[in-house]
Amino acid sequence: MRMSTGYMQLMTSSKDESSPQKGLSKDEKIKGSDPEWTSSLKKLYDSVVDEPLPDSFKNLLSKFDETDRK
Amino acid sequence: MSKNTEKRELPERSAQDKRDFKRELTEVVPHLRAFARGLCGRPDMADDLVQEALLKAWAAQERFEPGTSMRAWTFVILRNAYLTDMRRNRFRGEYDETVAERILTAPAGQEEPLHLSDLHRALLTLPPERREALLLVGAGGFSYEEAANICGCAVGTIKSRVGRARAALSSMMEDGDIPDRDLSDPAAHRAILEELDEVAAGRGEAAAGK
Numbered sequence: 481m482r483m484s485t486g487y488m489q490l491m492t493s494s495k496d497e498s499s500p501q502k503g504l505s506k507d508e509k510i511k512g513s514d515p516e517w518t519s520s521l522k523k524l525y526d527s528v529v530d531e532p533l534p535d536s537f538k539n540l541l542s543k544f545d546e547t548d549r550k
Numbered sequence: 551m552s553k554n555t556e557k558r559e560l561p562e563r564s565a566q567d568k569r570d571f572k573r574e575l576t577e578v579v580p581h582l583r584a585f586a587r588g589l590c591g592r593p594d595m596a597d598d599l600v601q602e603a604l605l606k607a608w609a610a611q612e613r614f615e616p617g618t619s620m621r622a623w624t625f626v627i628l629r630n631a632y633l634t635d636m637r638r639n640r641f642r643g644e645y646d647e648t649v650a651e652r653i654l655t656a657p658a659g660q661e662e663p664l665h666l667s668d669l670h671r672a673l674l675t676l677p678p679e680r681r682e683a684l685l686l687v688g689a690g691g692f693s694y695e696e697a698a699n700i701c702g703c704a705v706g707t708i709k710s711r712v713g714r715a716r717a718a719l720s721s722m723m724e725d726g727d728i729p730d731r732d733l734s735d736p737a738a739h740r741a742i743l744e745e746l747d748e749v750a751a752g753r754g755e756a757a758a759g760k
Contacts, residue, residue: 515716515719515720515723515724516723517669517672517719517720517723518688518716520666520669521669521673521684521688521689521719522688522689522691523666524588524666524669524670524673524689525584525585525588525685525689525690526584527666528580528583528584528587528588529580529581529583529584530580531580531583533579533580534597536597536601537579537597537600537601537604540601540604540605541572541575541576541579541604544572544575544608545572
């Protein structure tokens with residue numbers, strides 16, 4: 481076992497890898513090692529967040545109000 | 551959630567508290583949908599899960615502490631609903647080619663751009679505990695601590711899972727080599743569900759890493 485956490489793994493795995501991005505300073509590495517897909521991952525999530533809410537949810541939420549009044 | 555099982559006095563909720571709860575619950579629905587979609591990959595199943603989670607959250611609203619994070623609280627409920635459903639094999643028997651085809655062929659206008667659908671597919675190849683960790687931290691913007699609370703495991707465990715998920719995705723996305731391990735492959739689908747059992751039963755990395 482080389483290290484206990486994934487974070488540490490990210491930081492130390494650069495030693496034995498020769499890709500050009502890995503020779504950066506600590507701060508740069510945190511930013512620079514962010515692969516392109518990380519922003520895509522947020523986009524994927526945000527694209528669902530931004531979808532209009534289907535009627536089934538609006539109906540459910542309005543039903544909550546009804547049950548509350550009873 | 552296990553913390554809530556111990557008996558404690560629940561404060562009386564004012565009408566204002568109830569209105570706040572409803573408002574906050576409503577606000578968090580899009581996030582629940584996004585998390586669920588990432589977890590299970592199927593929009594229809596994801597929305598079913600969210601509905602289930604909303605019903606449970608509504609029923610348990612007395613246990614929500616006003617002022618705390620509604621998103622974190624409901625994510626725990628959603629996650630539990632997901633794991634429970636998976637363990638009950640609710641979706642296992644339902645697998646068939648037509649369903650898979652319908653889901654994989656998104657309706658017009660709902661198609662993800664190519665790189666996003668690749669990413670989504672790659673995400674679904676990850677073991678579920680790593681997938682959820684990455685979703686919470688990398689997409690949902692939760693801190694490691696918050697994600698650890700949601701998943702009921704140690705912060706170090708979450709960090710490890712996120713790190714492994716990131717490494718796996720990076721290599722898949724860089725090489726353009728995404729294993730065919732999504733819903734279109736019954737054997738792979740089964741393997742994913744079996745892994746889920748492990749996580750749901752608390753025998754995932756949390757148990758191994760303590």
